[in-house]
Amino acid sequence: MMTKQVIIGLSFAAMLLLTACGNQGNSAANGETGTSETSEQTSSVSNSASETETTAIFTGVIQEDAIAGSDDTFSLFLKEVAAVEDDDQVVQSFQNDGVILHVPVEAYSGDLEELTEGATVQVTLQGIPIMTMSIPPQIPGNSIQKVELVED
Template structure:
């Protein structure tokens, strides 16, 4: 009978000892861990702010999208770069690219009829532009700084 009483007491004592040991463990570091996030943030910002300059040929006529903003759709082929710090040319080189641009991103004297099939253009992309996985890829309009005749 004594053995039956000793086992629960022994288990209870062991659990209490483990709990106390875990709760009162000595803290080796009272200071919060400091990380230098400024370096990575600065690097990311400078990558995002770098601009790439590209040339291409209009493939087909420029069209106006039937969206609320009435943006313009430029299907471009034969894309090449004069400055590509983010190395995005390979994505656009094989199948071309589609740019959906608002009027504010185009020259002040923009007329849709002046941009015809075969016309060479120059465009500037801000940072590492988000693109669709479609063929050809589409660049988000807010990633394009400008487009003009070349």
């Protein structure tokens, strides 16, 4: 009884091994190799991603003075958000409730004291930003390309 189970198990393992080797041989016989095919697909994906990466640009009114963070960032709470350029319709997500931005210091070239309640800023986002699903949504610094103060 035990010998029968061992023979069946070995036969099954041999069949799987031969099937796996046979599939690899067929793709090599057709002139395909797994590594070059994979690298071609990877390079075409990375090329198309860089070509299609868009930016979203919008303006918003600062609801509260900018708050300095502990890790080279500051937070801005924006209301009255309006799209300037938004092909992916990202800005639509925070037009009703506003948005909280966690801006890296290097994305803003002015003084933090200029970002006061009632001032208008223009924000440029890279691609489709990462956002929390909170109300209002929050956007981390790695999605924020530039923040500029708009003169009224």
